[in-house]
Amino acid sequence: MKSISLLLLTTSLLFPIVSSANQTPVWKPKSGDFKQKYDWLKTSSGEWLKGDLITLYDEDIEFDSDEFGIQTIDIDDVAELYTKGKQSIRLNDGTVLTGKLVIQDKLLTLINGQEKQQIAVNNLLSIASANGNERDYWDGEINFGTNFRRGNSEQSDYTLSGEAQRRTATTRLSGEFVSNFSERVSQDTGKKEQTTNDQRLSTSFDWFFSPKTFIRVADYEYFADELGNIDNRHTLGFGVGYEMLDTGNFVWEISAGPSYQSTRYITVEAGEDDKETSGVLNLGTAVQWDITKDIEFDADYQVKIVSEEAGEYIHRLKAGFEVDLIGDFDLDLTFYLDRIENPKPTDTSTPDKNDYRFVVSLGYEF
Template sequence: MSNKTKRHLLSHVTIGLILPLSSTVQAQSVVSEPHGSAQHAPAQLFPPADSSYDWVQLSSFEMLKGEIKNLYDDRLEFKSDELDTIFIDWEDVLVLQSHDVISVGFTDLTTKTGLLRLQRDKLYIDDQVFDRSQVMTLISGEQTESNYWSSKISLGANFRSGNAEQVDYSAIANAHRRTTESRFNLDYFGNYSKSEGVNNINNHRLNSYFDWYLSKQFYLRPIFAEIYLDPIKNIQYKATLGFGLGYDILDTPKSDWSISGGPAYTFTKFDNVATDASDNDGSGALVVESAFDTELSEDIDFNALYRVQHGNDKSGGYTHHALAGFSIELTDMFDLDLSLVWDHTNKPQADSGGVTPEKNDYQFIIGFGIDI
């Protein structure tokens, strides 16, 4: 299941390879004709007006019935009881018809809501006509909170007893809110390990941002924030708050690549320090982030994140958080997640005993993901 699709709304639909009985013969001739060879009346392409389904016709003239869920990053999410949820490249959609209201976001950042009909290069919303190239997003139904949110949780654990007592767990969670004009993202990443009563891993990272799109690719990030806890690295907590800008470098049906960043303020509370040293530090910082994900196959996605923060030496100097992972779809709801994480602190601070933590931490995580 595509991560890119999951950064957007998830739900279930109904598709079938069913044609209107009143025009079966006509529709069969449509399917056999090459793309663009003829113009057809709506009666030949659409089911009856009182249909309880949404309909999509592909550039190959195949027609599917089901339910429109959303359109993000030029990929249409369509759902069926028989075929389950499928994702269609927007360029492959020839005709689209909804039986209920759809919220449409346009490149000028306006939103229209109503019954939708797309035929080739023209989009009709009730009695209004738009050019297809102006469409940026679609969301099924009215603009309500339940249509905006999606989330995923990936958990991994290891418990041992007997000759060795050991407990390990990891968790990666994401909540994503996407409207036709904006997006909000909340990520959690945590690891804990205890062996023979000794706690040797205990770190937690909570990261969030809000983006407001100024165009199809350029967005304002009025706020981003991160809280990081790692007492083993002598960080009781480290809080970062900032603002910036972002740009979608690559935005195709299969791949996304974006870069963002801006100035921030970071405050660090150390876990323990020497008696004559300050136990906290605050300073300005610069944060830059790049995120990439792509669909390698129908069932396998690859994603990568690289976040750099540069502050003063006491706050760690140059630090980065890098993650690369594969998500392998097992079912519509469950995934196998494989992640490699590299955290680096260029100037780790010594504790009260004069022990300086290692600069690098590496983790390989196997998790079981659940889409909500």
């Protein structure tokens, strides 16, 4: 009996030592001297990502993981963050600071040499690279969609689009390009004829002087639509914007401003001028909703109020879902609507007011 008691006592004393020896230590990257090759991010679920911190904007961190591609993570889901290089941060009061970053326990430590400054994470408005590498300021996406129809009808549809943004702690440069082309084979003549041929290029530059308000320093759009009788249309202006709502997963902003528009038509009625110019009042609203981790909904609506001769009201709606697939690839389901209230008649007909399409495309983020 004494032998059994002695065995039990010995086992109870040795078990914690053995357990401690066999227990896998909690891993974390070195953070003391910041000589790591990557930025490191730990989510609240305990998962680590290595790669490059792209930006923080609207409480969402964009992180380019070496293994999983570009990931969007809510700042509230970040347990720890260690950057390999300097970042530029902007606080809610407008203050801009620069240094290497460490985030732990909802507290950000900004490191410049031997100097350290601690800031509550909820005071952060934005983060952007400050390493002087221009590539770190940019992110974007390229999409391609196509559809072929054969049998009783023969038609081919192509859509190529791309968008890019350059972000710093206080500015945002945005650009977008969309091109649509469709052709079909006429059953009467057997020849190919175009049914869609349009291109749109838009760009804007915003300066944020408060957490919710920005000045649109420049806003430009080029548009051409062969089937809509528009050889080219240029619109240049400026404006202001305001963030109406931001819940982390849902962002809604509005914008307004004056512009100047010049339109040249392909053909016009006899005696009519083929060029129109007009002042413009441009009104817009945009919504971004992160429905789940992998599904995002975006909507952007713009209306230009112009002279009656230039179209009276020119509407533009882009809305759709973006579904993350694998790595940097995603599936885009997008609905486009263009409407001109008073389209310019050609020498033979008047174009339809509405032009709409639904596009399924494959996207690549960079």
